[in-house]
Amino acid sequence: MLAALFFIGALLSFHPEDESLLSSLPWNDISSAEARNVADNIGNPFGLLGARLSAFFIRSFFGYPAILPGISLLFWGWSLFRQKSLKSALLFFLYMLFMAIDIAAMFGLTSMPFSDYLSGTIGRMMAAMLSTLIGLTGAWVLLIAVAAITSFYMGRGLISIFSENVRSARDNLGKPLGALSGWIEKRRKKKTEKARLKEEKKKLKHERNGVAENSETAVPAHSDSFAQPASPPYREDEEIFPAPSEQTGLPDLPQSYALTGAHAGVSGEPEMIISAGVHEKEADLDERRLKVKTKDREPYRFPSIDLLEKVPDDDNRIDEQHLTESKRKLLEKLNIYKIDVVRISTTVGPRVTLFEMELAPDVKVSRVKSLENDLAMALAARGIRIIAPIPGKNAVGVEIPNGKPKTVWLRSVLQVEKFKNSTLKLPIVLGKTIANEVFIADLAAMPHLLIAGATGAGKSVCINVIISSLLYACSPDKVKFVMIDPKRVELFHYQQLKNHFLVRFPGIDEQIITDPQKAVYALKCVVKEMELRYECLEKAGVRNIGDYNQRLPEEAIPYLVVIIDELADLMITAGREVEEPIIRIAQLARAVGIHLIVATQRPSVDVITGIIKANFPSRIAFQVASRVDSRTILDGSGAEQLLGNGDMLYQPSDQPKTMRIQGPYVSSDEVEAITTFIGAQNALKNMFVLPVPDLQKGNGASMSGMQDRDGRDSMFEDAARLVVMHQQASVSLLQRRLRLGFSRAARVMDQLEYSGIVSEADGSKAREVLVNSEDSLELLLRNLD
Template identity: 50%
Template sequence: MANKLKKETPKKKSPAAADKKTWKPEKTEQIDLKALAKDERTHKILGAVFLLLAIFLGIAILSYFATWRQDQDEAFRGSSILWDDKVSVANLMGKIGALVSHFFIYKAFGIASLLVCTFFFVVGINLLSSRKVFSISRNLKYVTLGVLVLSVSMAFIFRNSEFSWGGGVGRMMSNWLIGILGNIGTAAILLLMAAGYFIWQFNPAFNLPVKNKPVTTPEATEEDDTEEATEPEEEKQPVVKPVVAEPMVIKPRANKLKEDGEPAVVKPVIAEEKPSYDFTLVEKEEAEEEPAATLTVNDMFVEKEVVADMLHSRDEIVPEEETEEDIVEEEAPEPEEETQQSKPSVLVIPPVSKPSKIVTVGPNDGGLTLEIKTNAEEKPENEPEIKSAETVAKLPPYEPTLDLKDYKYPGLDLLETHGSEKIVQDPAELEENKNQIISTLRNYAIEIQKISATVGPTVTLYEIVPAAGVRISRIRNLEDDIALSLAALGIRIIAPIPGKGTIGIEVPNTRKTVVSMKTLLESEKFQNSAHSLPIAIGKRIDNTDFIVDLASMPHLLMAGATGQGKSVGLNAILVSLLYKKHPSQLKFVLVDPKKVELSIYKTIEHHFLAKLPNEDEAIITDTRKVINTLNALCIEMDNRYDLLKEAGCRNIKEYNSKFAARKLNPEKGHQYLPFIVLVVDEFADLIMTAGKEVEMPIARLAQLARAVGIHLIIATQRPSVNIITGTIKANFPARIAFKVSSKIDSRTILDAGGAEQLIGKGDMLISFNGEIVRLQCAFVDTPEVDKITDFIGYQEGYPQAFLLPEYVDEKEQEGKDFDLGDRDSLFEDAAKLIVISQSGSTSLLQRKMKLGYNRAGRLMDQLEAAGIVGPNQGSKPREVLIKTDMELQQHLDLLG
């Protein structure tokens, strides 16, 4: 807050207090054992150790089979042979290998000891690959039981052999079983154990063939019997005659599908002359009292495969074991006054694990009609059916964070406090600056009525109230004179200060204070923030936290010279969002042409990053991939607008609220939409290499994407008019300027001067809501960001990064459509020239081969289609994929 300058002498501190502040206990660094255990490098080292151990044991045991006669006498002596130089062994792994193999083969499990090597191999592979390639627990179960079963079996089978096939443990257990059960009983027990182990591990299927018998009418039985004697092939397709007079009832046999299920009843159908009818399927969206689906078939019997297909289309499961034999004949009383088309009969297909389906069978235009109704849950027949809308209304609101319910937000202990957060006020410095300002203004006959000072982390704001009749422009023109009198760099005059009747003069402090990111994130303003995308950027001059909502900006443009804090500002924004948002609520699209600034965020790929399908890296560094990603974001934007249109919402907040309240149907494509933040670290490089191909999608996203939750953060160190064009500036109302080299650059980024007067090291101006505010950017170091990303990355994430819509470049597609059989006559000459020069340039073909631009361009497209050069890279030459003439000739021969 503002403090009025007063002449006060500093109080002298007591010697005891001085000594207390001078002598501080030295901090000792402690090793974090938990972090060391979770470190990826530790896992890889342990994996290598386990793999080497598996290889060592395998070679030693295999070598024992050939060298056990020579080494057995020495191995019986134990570990004493390790220090006896006169002893020599034949085992490939030396004395240790001889001792270890003797222990495992002779004393332990015999040949079954090889299974132990597989356990060490599985553990080593899992640790090296940093993912679960094999199941360790399942392998441990198999190895434990397999070692016991195999060792006892080998000891029993080869009990008279000189070689210890089953080891000492196997011999002991085999002799014990023989003494209790005898040879035959032991053989039976071991055979049972081996069979049980085989079934438990491989789970073989013992399915007997089942002969499907068709269900026919009594009239057709005799005729079918005669046909079986003459034409056996027609068993699979029996002739079924329609019922003419007698009704027939079909009921379940002894093994019913379900106890409370109704029997299948087929009512009589009058035969017609037409031999067959059409098969149609009509589905409705909701299951009501009306039929949800209608089927018409030619016969009176509906095969189970048809019903299974219908249920499968409605996400229902039909057991594969059920056959047509599960339906047999049963008598049923005829209802009174029943007509042929008055009441359809009902075929009940009970549920397996999901809600049941009721299939109604009845005549329809001479065929059978199936009416499928969906029940919300299993209930008695007389209980009223629950409406789907009522069922949805009883469900709790959708919570997206349940996708990763065990996700833990990073803690503030991962951040560090850089220096003292307390602002040092030097009364002598303040008094001296006040006198210099007053003296300089009086030299130009400018009197002031009042002066006050507000001390910030790096800058002090002096507010003056000029005397009556003094023009503000006179004070504004004295900016360089005041800087000269104060001998300070970075004097900035605000005339007048918006919302106040004063003129501000910003003077850098001699002793600057570092603003730590931890201080901002632990503040009550950030912790209790209700913003959609809260970002903590820095502190104002009055030492208040500057925390804003990125969603209300809605896009941010950053510029500044090299080394002035631009990358630190990007990290501060990203870290703020990581501390506040869940992975299901936010995704980042990171573009890093410099390839090193944003690479520290690759650890959180499965949590917060988005990428194109079939891409290996989520952080985009290649210019062509940047263009495809921007166009894919445009497709994502259009898709989201379509969803908002169908939902009747104006923005993403209304849409997600409506989806969480379960008022939108996911079957119609609706889903929870996370925010997407596009971060471009060096925009100038993209404009120089791609130009309009990058500018157009950026401008389109900036104009339209804010309503659907897509926000842009673009940073550049060259804020010139050809980089930051008018189209881009018009759609980036929020801008941040670090120190720039000239007033022209300041006006380009802020539409006002002042950025050239900043002192660097995080000193910045932000233009937001029509106001320019000077801030000291929060400092977050790279090791801190590493800790945060590692903390998030080690947690369970999604199977893959968030996938953007696929985008296919038309130009690349055109290049691939060339017919290699219709090549240019100069194709081979052009290919040899490109390979010799190792430069895929169209202008090179024009100069060396004296061609026009169109023909040279066609040749280059054909070379790309043939796989000799890579895709277009803007103004850069194409990459030459073939390096030597011999390789080129082989490639041309393959092309024919």
């Protein structure tokens, strides 16, 4: 930038008299007495270099228009300084260069007094050539056409780049002013709220007096109180944007507005307050420090947000007619069942609208809940969900699908201040809530996530979004991935992360595991890694990975995110063998920074077993076929009412109720763009290799997952304990309890026989268990080793 400023300054300070002084001085002479003498006498304040540069560019190049590429160099410097993509700077440079040549040639065609300085040698040469070739008029037409076409094609891109830059600069400048006006606005809101409450109190007092006077006359539940909202349908700390009239097609109103009279339907109905939801402040993610040095001193560049597709300008208008219609049908149906509603407020989310209804005091909440199916029929809509009551509110919620669903794009949820400034350890964007608020969770706090839903409901897209969020937020020093993809097609894009983010397994070439037996081995490697990490923390005298990394930053341990995209496939082929390490990791790995994300399309109890569920307190349910499936995932119904395409219920580990969130959409092309970008960078020198698991230990699996070192089956010890515990040695018991196939169970039984734990097979008679206590068995097993 400084060089560009020098260049522009030098050109602007061009003095024609300097040329005669410089002509006698050789180029390389900068230290002789003559050079000093010339430097003292030249008019250009930028010294000998400035004078030479200006003379050269103005005389021999394009004259003063040479300043234009200089200006673009300034922009180039700015982009480098802000670590932004240099693509736009290059485009701008080319544009300015074209324009400089074009303008210089135009000046060359004129015979103004200063046209020599304005066109330079190149400009004049071009002008002479063109006027000879196509005549003066032709030359003008051609040059103007070239300028117009270049400006049209390059200008469009540039305008959007500049407006983005201007916006970000304005945002930066506007922050202090915004904070001040926010404070003033808050105070104003508080004042109006106080006045309103006072007014309401007065009214209530007045009403009570009235009731006391006419004690025989019953007051209908929906009398006067319909007219005024009791409290604004937003929390004080939420920022709500006023829907501008051109967007919503409604008059300019504050954060929320009421629909009554004609719009509300029959007069006397409760008024409806429409809340426009939370407005997330946008932020340019590329303004962060995008380039970092990894621990092994390799430069690493975070993916630019420009790799994600631009968010199309959606029609943001609220479909007021659809809302009014839904409200009318809702009230009609409730009226039939004699359920009086005092007040309704609505929040329009990306896929569904939440109608919050305050019921008359004598209405039982459970009555509304039982009407779910009737309401779905009355509104002729799928995906109606009743939340009775809304946690922390004196209201019942009914979620009704919007007439026109909106896609939430990944780019739109990443380029918000909340994500850019996030201090979470492993921030993952789950989507937008009903109030249009971007929801970001911390995987490190979850600490494991179970994702389940019917096929095609959006699980894989959700996993892609989670991985993308982590790639935008964390460097390869901070997080590593273990990817297990029995379906083989879901995670293959991430192969490109092999030199940066994917761990290596000892003895296995693949870094994305697709074979179930190898998956068991990989999970056992993770268990071993977990044990080693615990030892490490113990030695350092700290309780968790966060403290460890803070105390010993040069030895920082990366977080390990283990992703399994399809658990059912693994459970069917490897059964308990796979369940066991998953449970061990889920139970213990939180403190050492190992987190599991497990997805399944079979939400049945043989896949999501009780013990798996108990160890995955954070769960996401996508659309499922039945209420039973929903209960298997969430311990409650609701997921069967979801709409698919990323519509999810999120059960946080620290809250009793689920949240409805619309997941963002990221296409395979976008994922590929991110992974290719990362994959094209220099590979890290030190790859993260997981340790070899303890194969000879009881449950250890070898790489084939079947046999340990002594040729015994990896389930041998489990089988021994089982038969001794039950004092019953039958192949079917092993099959049932250890989920083994018949031939494998029979082979294990033979091995038990050779080890003297069970007797020989004797025709149809059952084998005898020869070890009668668990203690003796443990002794025997130790001796076998």
